[in-house]
Amino acid sequence: MPVEFLTDEQAEAYGKFAEEPTRPELERFFYVGCAVWAAGRQRRGPRAPAA
Numbered sequence: 001m002p003v004e005f006l007t008d009e010q011a012e013a014y015g016k017f018a019e020e021p022t023r024p025e026l027e028r029f030f031y032v033g034c035a036v037w038a039a040g041r042q043r044r045g046p047r048a049p050a051a
Helices: 008-013 023-029 034-044
Strands: none
Touching: none
16 A cells, blocks of 8 residues: 555554554444344355264
8 A cells, every 4th residue: 555645654554553542442343233243144154063
């Protein structure tokens, strides 16, 4: 990705957290609700039989 328009400081910080995220922030970001689980099950199809 071209970064010529960024300052050196901005380019160095690109893709990094400004500060350590808190646990509640991470939980909110990575929350997977029922609708997402259902969509995943639909796309995945039937489960393979246990070996």
